[in-house]
Amino acid sequence: MVLKSSERKHGDIAYAPSPLDGIREIPRLDQQLCFALYSAVNRVTRLYRPVLAALGLTYPQYLTMLALWERSPRTVGALGEALELDSGTLTPLLKRLEKQNLIVRRRDPADERRVMVELTEAGRALRARAAEVPASLACRIAMPPSDLMELRDRVTRFKHHLVDEADADCVSSAGVVAQSR
Amino acid sequence: MVLKSSERKHGDIAYAPSPLDGIREIPRLDQQLCFALYSAVNRVTRLYRPVLAALGLTYPQYLTMLALWERSPRTVGALGEALELDSGTLTPLLKRLEKQNLIVRRRDPADERRVMVELTEAGRALRARAAEVPASLACRIAMPPSDLMELRDRVTRFKHHLVDEADADCVSSAGVVAQSR
DNA sequence: ACATATTCATTCGTACACAATTTAATTGTC
DNA sequence: GACAATTAAATTGTGTACGAATGAATATGT
Numbered sequence: 001m002v003l004k005s006s007e008r009k010h011g012d013i014a015y016a017p018s019p020l021d022g023i024r025e026i027p028r029l030d031q032q033l034c035f036a037l038y039s040a041v042n043r044v045t046r047l048y049r050p051v052l053a054a055l056g057l058t059y060p061q062y063l064t065m066l067a068l069w070e071r072s073p074r075t076v077g078a079l080g081e082a083l084e085l086d087s088g089t090l091t092p093l094l095k096r097l098e099k100q101n102l103i104v105r106r107r108d109p110a111d112e113r114r115v116m117v118e119l120t121e122a123g124r125a126l127r128a129r130a131a132e133v134p135a136s137l138a139c140r141i142a143m144p145p146s147d148l149m150e151l152r153d154r155v156t157r158f159k160h161h162l163v164d165e166a167d168a169d170c171v172s173s174a175g176v177v178a179q180s181r
Numbered sequence: 182m183v184l185k186s187s188e189r190k191h192g193d194i195a196y197a198p199s200p201l202d203g204i205r206e207i208p209r210l211d212q213q214l215c216f217a218l219y220s221a222v223n224r225v226t227r228l229y230r231p232v233l234a235a236l237g238l239t240y241p242q243y244l245t246m247l248a249l250w251e252r253s254p255r256t257v258g259a260l261g262e263a264l265e266l267d268s269g270t271l272t273p274l275l276k277r278l279e280k281q282n283l284i285v286r287r288r289d290p291a292d293e294r295r296v297m298v299e300l301t302e303a304g305r306a307l308r309a310r311a312a313e314v315p316a317s318l319a320c321r322i323a324m325p326p327s328d329l330m331e332l333r334d335r336v337t338r339f340k341h342h343l344v345d346e347a348d349a350d351c352v353s354s355a356g357v358v359a360q361s362r
Numbered sequence: 363a364c365a366t367a368t369t370c371a372t373t374c375g376t377a378c379a380c381a382a383t384t385t386a387a388t389t390g391t392c
Numbered sequence: 393g394a395c396a397a398t399t400a401a402a403t404t405g406t407g408t409a410c411g412a413a414t415g416a417a418t419a420t421g422t
Contacts, residue, residue, distance in 0.1 A: 025312035033333035039265045041222045084220040113370040131206035143342040152214040161324040294400040
Protein backbone atom coordinates (compact mmCIF):
# COMPACT_ATOMS: atom_id res chain seq x y z
CA MET A 1 0.00 0.00 0.00
CA VAL A 2 3.08 2.23 0.22
CA LEU A 3 3.18 4.94 -2.41
CA LYS A 4 5.67 4.90 -5.20
CA SER A 5 7.43 7.73 -3.47
CA SER A 6 10.18 7.99 -6.05
CA GLU A 7 9.26 11.47 -7.17
CA ARG A 8 12.52 13.30 -6.54
CA LYS A 9 11.70 16.90 -7.38
CA HIS A 10 14.75 18.89 -8.38
CA GLY A 11 17.74 18.12 -6.21
CA ASP A 12 16.78 21.10 -4.09
CA ILE A 13 17.00 19.79 -0.58
CA ALA A 14 19.81 18.28 1.38
CA TYR A 15 18.32 15.67 3.66
CA ALA A 16 19.01 12.55 5.61
CA PRO A 17 17.28 9.40 4.40
CA SER A 18 14.09 8.71 6.33
CA PRO A 19 14.18 5.49 8.33
CA LEU A 20 10.77 4.56 7.00
CA ASP A 21 9.96 2.58 3.86
CA GLY A 22 12.34 4.24 1.44
CA ILE A 23 10.42 7.52 1.26
CA ARG A 24 12.78 10.48 1.15
CA GLU A 25 12.50 14.29 1.12
CA ILE A 26 11.81 16.69 4.01
CA PRO A 27 14.04 16.67 7.10
CA ARG A 28 12.90 14.98 10.27
CA LEU A 29 10.79 16.97 12.69
CA ASP A 30 13.45 17.07 15.37
CA GLN A 31 16.02 18.40 12.94
CA GLN A 32 13.97 21.37 11.85
CA LEU A 33 14.88 24.78 13.19
CA CYS A 34 11.32 26.06 12.92
CA PHE A 35 9.94 23.20 14.97
CA ALA A 36 12.61 23.78 17.59
CA LEU A 37 11.50 27.40 17.83
CA TYR A 38 7.83 26.44 17.84
CA SER A 39 8.11 23.91 20.64
CA ALA A 40 10.51 26.10 22.61
CA VAL A 41 7.97 28.92 22.65
CA ASN A 42 5.20 26.59 23.79
CA ARG A 43 7.39 25.41 26.63
CA VAL A 44 8.40 28.91 27.62
CA THR A 45 4.77 29.98 27.68
CA ARG A 46 3.96 27.04 29.94
CA LEU A 47 6.81 28.08 32.23
CA TYR A 48 5.55 31.64 32.46
CA ARG A 49 1.92 30.65 33.03
CA PRO A 50 1.94 29.85 36.76
CA VAL A 51 4.21 32.79 37.55
CA LEU A 52 2.08 35.27 35.63
CA ALA A 53 -1.17 33.79 36.91
CA ALA A 54 -0.25 35.31 40.26
CA LEU A 55 -0.44 38.71 38.54
CA GLY A 56 -3.60 37.81 36.65
CA LEU A 57 -1.77 38.02 33.31
CA THR A 58 -1.13 35.73 30.37
CA TYR A 59 2.22 35.84 28.59
CA PRO A 60 1.06 38.05 25.70
CA GLN A 61 -0.63 40.33 28.23
CA TYR A 62 2.63 40.49 30.19
CA LEU A 63 4.50 41.46 27.03
CA THR A 64 1.93 44.16 26.37
CA MET A 65 2.35 45.52 29.87
CA LEU A 66 6.14 45.47 29.41
CA ALA A 67 5.71 47.58 26.30
CA LEU A 68 3.45 50.00 28.12
CA TRP A 69 5.76 50.24 31.13
CA GLU A 70 8.40 51.40 28.67
CA ARG A 71 6.23 54.12 27.13
CA SER A 72 2.72 54.67 28.27
CA PRO A 73 0.33 56.61 26.15
CA ARG A 74 0.65 54.63 22.96
CA THR A 75 -1.57 53.92 20.00
CA VAL A 76 -2.78 50.42 19.23
CA GLY A 77 -0.72 50.55 16.07
CA ALA A 78 2.48 51.51 17.88
CA LEU A 79 1.92 48.72 20.37
CA GLY A 80 1.36 46.29 17.55
CA GLU A 81 4.62 47.35 15.97
CA ALA A 82 6.52 46.84 19.23
CA LEU A 83 4.93 43.46 19.86
CA GLU A 84 4.78 42.45 16.20
CA LEU A 85 1.09 41.68 16.51
CA ASP A 86 -1.73 42.97 14.38
CA SER A 87 -4.70 44.92 15.63
CA GLY A 88 -7.01 41.94 15.29
CA THR A 89 -5.00 40.25 18.02
CA LEU A 90 -4.43 43.30 20.17
CA THR A 91 -7.95 44.68 20.32
CA PRO A 92 -9.47 41.82 22.34
CA LEU A 93 -6.30 41.49 24.43
CA LEU A 94 -6.42 45.18 25.31
CA LYS A 95 -10.09 44.91 26.18
CA ARG A 96 -9.22 42.25 28.73
CA LEU A 97 -6.50 44.43 30.24
CA GLU A 98 -8.99 47.27 30.38
CA LYS A 99 -11.53 45.07 32.10
CA GLN A 100 -8.84 44.44 34.75
CA ASN A 101 -8.38 48.19 35.13
CA LEU A 102 -4.73 48.03 34.13
CA ILE A 103 -5.17 50.29 31.11
CA VAL A 104 -7.65 52.70 29.58
CA ARG A 105 -8.37 53.07 25.87
CA ARG A 106 -9.68 56.25 24.30
CA ARG A 107 -9.72 57.81 20.89
CA ASP A 108 -6.99 60.33 20.16
CA PRO A 109 -8.77 63.73 19.94
CA ALA A 110 -6.19 64.88 17.38
CA ASP A 111 -6.95 61.93 15.10
CA GLU A 112 -10.12 60.07 15.87
CA ARG A 113 -8.94 57.01 13.96
CA ARG A 114 -6.30 56.27 16.56
CA VAL A 115 -6.95 54.66 19.91
CA MET A 116 -4.61 55.67 22.69
CA VAL A 117 -3.74 53.00 25.22
CA GLU A 118 -2.62 54.30 28.60
CA LEU A 119 -1.66 52.72 31.91
CA THR A 120 -3.92 53.31 34.87
CA GLU A 121 -2.59 53.77 38.36
CA ALA A 122 -3.21 50.07 38.94
CA GLY A 123 -1.35 49.28 35.73
CA ARG A 124 1.69 51.25 36.84
CA ALA A 125 1.48 49.72 40.30
CA LEU A 126 1.59 46.22 38.85
CA ARG A 127 5.13 46.88 37.69
CA ALA A 128 6.54 46.50 41.19
CA ARG A 129 5.03 43.05 41.53
CA ALA A 130 6.13 42.10 38.01
CA ALA A 131 9.72 42.93 38.90
CA GLU A 132 10.02 39.47 40.42
CA VAL A 133 8.97 37.69 37.27
CA PRO A 134 12.37 37.56 35.51
CA ALA A 135 14.03 36.04 38.57
CA SER A 136 11.23 33.49 38.98
CA LEU A 137 11.70 32.44 35.39
CA ALA A 138 15.47 32.43 35.52
CA CYS A 139 15.47 29.75 38.20
CA ARG A 140 13.60 27.51 35.80
CA ILE A 141 16.23 27.86 33.08
CA ALA A 142 19.40 26.10 34.02
CA MET A 143 21.71 27.71 31.49
CA PRO A 144 24.60 30.15 31.77
CA PRO A 145 23.61 33.78 31.16
CA SER A 146 26.20 34.10 28.41
CA ASP A 147 24.57 31.26 26.49
CA LEU A 148 21.16 32.87 26.90
CA MET A 149 22.43 36.19 25.60
CA GLU A 150 24.15 34.49 22.70
CA LEU A 151 20.91 32.70 21.86
CA ARG A 152 18.90 35.90 22.11
CA ASP A 153 21.23 37.66 19.71
CA ARG A 154 21.12 34.77 17.25
CA VAL A 155 17.32 34.59 17.35
CA THR A 156 17.11 38.34 16.81
CA ARG A 157 19.54 38.13 13.91
CA PHE A 158 17.47 35.28 12.46
CA LYS A 159 14.34 37.42 12.68
CA HIS A 160 16.02 40.21 10.79
CA HIS A 161 16.92 37.82 8.00
CA LEU A 162 13.35 36.74 7.35
CA VAL A 163 12.22 38.09 4.01
CA ASP A 164 8.85 39.70 4.61
CA GLU A 165 7.84 40.40 1.04
CA ALA A 166 7.92 38.01 -1.85
CA ASP A 167 11.28 39.18 -3.14
CA ALA A 168 11.71 35.53 -3.89
CA ASP A 169 15.17 35.04 -5.32
CA CYS A 170 14.61 31.53 -4.09
CA VAL A 171 17.91 30.08 -5.21
CA SER A 172 20.33 31.08 -2.47
CA SER A 173 20.41 29.05 0.71
CA ALA A 174 18.50 26.02 -0.52
CA GLY A 175 16.39 23.84 1.75
CA VAL A 176 18.18 24.44 4.98
CA VAL A 177 15.39 26.04 6.92
CA ALA A 178 14.63 22.56 8.00
CA GLN A 179 18.10 21.21 7.81
CA SER A 180 19.60 17.84 8.22
CA ARG A 181 22.81 17.19 10.07
CA MET B 182 1.14 61.01 38.63
CA VAL B 183 4.26 58.87 38.31
CA LEU B 184 4.46 56.16 40.93
CA LYS B 185 7.06 56.20 43.65
CA SER B 186 8.80 53.38 41.82
CA SER B 187 11.62 53.21 44.31
CA GLU B 188 10.72 49.75 45.52
CA ARG B 189 13.94 47.92 44.78
CA LYS B 190 13.11 44.33 45.65
CA HIS B 191 16.21 42.33 46.50
CA GLY B 192 19.09 43.05 44.15
CA ASP B 193 18.06 40.02 42.14
CA ILE B 194 18.11 41.30 38.61
CA ALA B 195 20.81 42.80 36.49
CA TYR B 196 19.20 45.37 34.26
CA ALA B 197 19.80 48.48 32.26
CA PRO B 198 18.08 51.63 33.52
CA SER B 199 14.84 52.32 31.71
CA PRO B 200 14.86 55.51 29.67
CA LEU B 201 11.51 56.47 31.15
CA ASP B 202 10.84 58.53 34.27
CA GLY B 203 13.28 56.85 36.61
CA ILE B 204 11.37 53.59 36.87
CA ARG B 205 13.69 50.60 36.90
CA GLU B 206 13.42 46.80 37.06
CA ILE B 207 12.60 44.38 34.25
CA PRO B 208 14.66 44.37 31.03
CA ARG B 209 13.35 46.06 27.93
CA LEU B 210 11.10 44.04 25.65
CA ASP B 211 13.62 43.93 22.81
CA GLN B 212 16.31 42.62 25.13
CA GLN B 213 14.35 39.65 26.35
CA LEU B 214 15.20 36.24 24.97
CA CYS B 215 11.67 34.95 25.44
CA PHE B 216 10.16 37.80 23.48
CA ALA B 217 12.69 37.23 20.71
CA LEU B 218 11.57 33.60 20.54
CA TYR B 219 7.90 34.54 20.75
CA SER B 220 8.01 37.08 17.94
CA ALA B 221 10.31 34.90 15.83
CA VAL B 222 7.78 32.07 15.93
CA ASN B 223 4.92 34.38 14.97
CA ARG B 224 6.94 35.59 12.01
CA VAL B 225 7.91 32.09 10.95
CA THR B 226 4.30 31.01 11.10
CA ARG B 227 3.34 33.95 8.90
CA LEU B 228 6.06 32.94 6.44
CA TYR B 229 4.80 29.37 6.28
CA ARG B 230 1.16 30.37 5.94
CA PRO B 231 0.94 31.16 2.21
CA VAL B 232 3.19 28.25 1.27
CA LEU B 233 1.19 25.75 3.30
CA ALA B 234 -2.14 27.22 2.21
CA ALA B 235 -1.39 25.73 -1.21
CA LEU B 236 -1.47 22.33 0.50
CA GLY B 237 -4.51 23.20 2.57
CA LEU B 238 -2.50 23.00 5.79
CA THR B 239 -1.72 25.25 8.73
CA TYR B 240 1.73 25.16 10.31
CA PRO B 241 0.73 22.92 13.26
CA GLN B 242 -1.08 20.65 10.80
CA TYR B 243 2.06 20.51 8.66
CA LEU B 244 4.12 19.53 11.70
CA THR B 245 1.60 16.82 12.48
CA MET B 246 1.83 15.47 8.94
CA LEU B 247 5.64 15.53 9.19
CA ALA B 248 5.39 13.41 12.31
CA LEU B 249 3.03 10.99 10.60
CA TRP B 250 5.18 10.78 7.48
CA GLU B 251 7.96 9.62 9.75
CA ARG B 252 5.87 6.88 11.40
CA SER B 253 2.32 6.33 10.46
CA PRO B 254 0.04 4.39 12.69
CA ARG B 255 0.54 6.33 15.86
CA THR B 256 -1.51 7.02 18.95
CA VAL B 257 -2.69 10.50 19.82
CA GLY B 258 -0.46 10.34 22.88
CA ALA B 259 2.62 9.43 20.87
CA LEU B 260 1.92 12.24 18.44
CA GLY B 261 1.49 14.63 21.33
CA GLU B 262 4.84 13.59 22.70
CA ALA B 263 6.56 14.12 19.36
CA LEU B 264 4.93 17.52 18.85
CA GLU B 265 4.94 18.48 22.53
CA LEU B 266 1.22 19.21 22.42
CA ASP B 267 -1.53 17.87 24.65
CA SER B 268 -4.66 16.07 23.56
CA GLY B 269 -6.79 19.17 24.01
CA THR B 270 -4.87 20.77 21.17
CA LEU B 271 -4.40 17.67 19.08
CA THR B 272 -7.92 16.26 19.08
CA PRO B 273 -9.58 19.10 17.15
CA LEU B 274 -6.53 19.47 14.88
CA LEU B 275 -6.68 15.77 13.99
CA LYS B 276 -10.41 16.03 13.33
CA ARG B 277 -9.71 18.72 10.77
CA LEU B 278 -7.06 16.57 9.09
CA GLU B 279 -9.53 13.71 9.05
CA LYS B 280 -12.17 15.93 7.47
CA GLN B 281 -9.63 16.57 4.69
CA ASN B 282 -9.18 12.83 4.28
CA LEU B 283 -5.49 12.99 5.07
CA ILE B 284 -5.76 10.72 8.09
CA VAL B 285 -8.13 8.28 9.75
CA ARG B 286 -8.64 7.88 13.48
CA ARG B 287 -9.85 4.70 15.09
CA ARG B 288 -9.72 3.07 18.47
CA ASP B 289 -6.94 0.57 19.04
CA PRO B 290 -8.69 -2.81 19.32
CA ALA B 291 -5.99 -3.97 21.71
CA ASP B 292 -6.64 -1.02 24.04
CA GLU B 293 -9.86 0.85 23.47
CA ARG B 294 -8.57 3.88 25.36
CA ARG B 295 -6.04 4.60 22.63
CA VAL B 296 -6.88 6.25 19.34
CA MET B 297 -4.69 5.27 16.41
CA VAL B 298 -3.97 7.96 13.86
CA GLU B 299 -3.05 6.69 10.43
CA LEU B 300 -2.28 8.29 7.08
CA THR B 301 -4.69 7.71 4.25
CA GLU B 302 -3.57 7.25 0.68
CA ALA B 303 -4.20 10.96 0.14
CA GLY B 304 -2.19 11.74 3.25
CA ARG B 305 0.81 9.78 1.97
CA ALA B 306 0.42 11.33 -1.47
CA LEU B 307 0.59 14.82 0.01
CA ARG B 308 4.18 14.16 0.96
CA ALA B 309 5.40 14.58 -2.60
CA ARG B 310 3.85 18.02 -2.84
CA ALA B 311 5.14 18.94 0.63
CA ALA B 312 8.67 18.15 -0.47
CA GLU B 313 8.88 21.62 -1.98
CA VAL B 314 7.99 23.37 1.23
CA PRO B 315 11.48 23.49 2.80
CA ALA B 316 12.95 25.02 -0.34
CA SER B 317 10.11 27.56 -0.57
CA LEU B 318 10.80 28.59 2.97
CA ALA B 319 14.56 28.62 2.62
CA CYS B 320 14.41 31.30 -0.04
CA ARG B 321 12.65 33.53 2.48
CA ILE B 322 15.42 33.17 5.04
CA ALA B 323 18.55 34.95 3.93
CA MET B 324 20.99 33.32 6.32
CA PRO B 325 23.87 30.89 5.87
CA PRO B 326 22.93 27.26 6.53
CA SER B 327 25.66 26.93 9.13
CA ASP B 328 24.13 29.77 11.15
CA LEU B 329 20.72 28.15 10.91
CA MET B 330 22.06 24.83 12.13
CA GLU B 331 23.94 26.53 14.95
CA LEU B 332 20.74 28.32 15.97
CA ARG B 333 18.73 25.13 15.82
CA ASP B 334 21.21 23.36 18.10
CA ARG B 335 21.23 26.25 20.55
CA VAL B 336 17.42 26.41 20.67
CA THR B 337 17.26 22.67 21.23
CA ARG B 338 19.83 22.88 24.00
CA PHE B 339 17.86 25.74 25.53
CA LYS B 340 14.71 23.60 25.50
CA HIS B 341 16.51 20.80 27.29
CA HIS B 342 17.55 23.20 30.03
CA LEU B 343 14.03 24.29 30.89
CA VAL B 344 13.09 22.93 34.30
CA ASP B 345 9.70 21.33 33.89
CA GLU B 346 8.92 20.65 37.52
CA ALA B 347 9.17 23.04 40.40
CA ASP B 348 12.60 21.86 41.49
CA ALA B 349 13.05 25.51 42.23
CA ASP B 350 16.59 26.04 43.43
CA CYS B 351 15.91 29.54 42.26
CA VAL B 352 19.28 31.00 43.18
CA SER B 353 21.57 30.02 40.34
CA SER B 354 21.43 31.99 37.12
CA ALA B 355 19.51 35.00 38.45
CA GLY B 356 17.37 37.22 36.27
CA VAL B 357 18.95 36.58 32.94
CA VAL B 358 16.07 34.96 31.19
CA ALA B 359 15.23 38.43 30.18
CA GLN B 360 18.69 39.80 30.19
CA SER B 361 20.18 43.19 29.73
CA ARG B 362 23.26 43.88 27.69
C1' DA C 363 -14.64 71.62 -2.92
C1' DC C 364 -15.02 66.97 -3.32
C1' DA C 365 -14.66 62.38 -4.92
C1' DT C 366 -11.08 59.00 -4.15
C1' DA C 367 -7.67 56.81 -1.70
C1' DT C 368 -5.47 55.62 2.53
C1' DT C 369 -5.16 54.76 7.39
C1' DC C 370 -6.65 52.93 11.81
C1' DA C 371 -9.02 50.09 14.66
C1' DT C 372 -12.88 46.79 15.21
C1' DT C 373 -15.40 42.72 13.93
C1' DC C 374 -15.79 38.11 12.18
C1' DG C 375 -14.41 33.48 11.18
C1' DT C 376 -10.97 29.86 11.62
C1' DA C 377 -7.49 27.60 14.07
C1' DC C 378 -4.44 26.81 17.70
C1' DA C 379 -2.81 26.08 22.98
C1' DC C 380 -3.69 24.62 27.40
C1' DA C 381 -5.83 23.93 32.20
C1' DA C 382 -9.43 21.52 34.19
C1' DT C 383 -12.96 18.33 33.90
C1' DT C 384 -15.20 14.24 32.12
C1' DT C 385 -15.71 9.65 30.25
C1' DA C 386 -14.20 5.28 29.27
C1' DA C 387 -11.03 1.44 29.48
C1' DT C 388 -7.30 -0.97 31.78
C1' DT C 389 -4.48 -2.37 35.61
C1' DG C 390 -3.56 -3.69 40.50
C1' DT C 391 -4.86 -5.51 44.62
C1' DC C 392 -6.92 -8.40 47.25
C1' DG D 393 -14.04 -11.25 40.27
C1' DA D 394 -15.09 -6.70 42.52
C1' DC D 395 -13.25 -2.14 42.85
C1' DA D 396 -10.08 1.60 43.65
C1' DA D 397 -6.35 3.74 41.15
C1' DT D 398 -4.51 4.80 36.87
C1' DT D 399 -4.34 5.91 32.08
C1' DA D 400 -5.98 7.84 27.43
C1' DA D 401 -8.79 10.92 24.84
C1' DA D 402 -12.32 13.99 24.46
C1' DT D 403 -14.71 18.04 26.12
C1' DT D 404 -15.16 22.66 27.98
C1' DG D 405 -13.79 27.29 28.69
C1' DT D 406 -10.47 31.06 28.13
C1' DG D 407 -7.19 33.39 25.49
C1' DT D 408 -4.37 34.16 21.68
C1' DA D 409 -3.11 34.80 16.31
C1' DC D 410 -4.30 36.30 11.92
C1' DG D 411 -6.64 37.17 7.28
C1' DA D 412 -10.45 39.45 5.40
C1' DA D 413 -14.15 42.48 5.57
C1' DT D 414 -16.10 46.65 7.69
C1' DG D 415 -16.59 51.35 8.91
C1' DA D 416 -15.12 55.71 10.41
C1' DA D 417 -11.72 59.48 9.91
C1' DT D 418 -8.11 61.68 7.53
C1' DA D 419 -5.25 62.62 3.55
C1' DT D 420 -4.93 63.42 -1.58
C1' DG D 421 -5.35 64.89 -6.18
C1' DT D 422 -7.36 67.79 -9.44
